[in-house]
Amino acid sequence: MEFxxxxxxxxxxxxxxxxxxxxxxxxxxxxxxxxxFNSACDLIDWVKNNWMKEDFExxxxxxxxxxxxxxxxxx
Numbered sequence: 042m043e044f045x046x047x048x049x050x051x052x053x054x055x056x057x058x059x060x061x062x063x064x065x066x067x068x069x070x071x072x073x074x075x076x077x078f079n080s081a082c083d084l085i086d087w088v089k090n091n092w093m094k095e096d097f098e099x100x101x102x103x104x105x106x107x108x109x110x111x112x113x114x115x116x
Contacts, residue, residue, distance in 0.1 A: 044106045047098040057106065059084065059113055081113035
């Protein structure tokens, strides 16, 4: 599953990739730096600790992404 959200602080959208089949768990930040994770839960924890919905042009998209995360890492 891939997500692209437009952040208020940059020209490029942030990207989140959760690909369990290929063990690819990545984030691209607003400044185009990236991070790789060992699991979907590690990635989700990082997103929840480092991003806030107020940072996005459409905060509802961020909330929807968090809801979809629950299928990978239940609360």
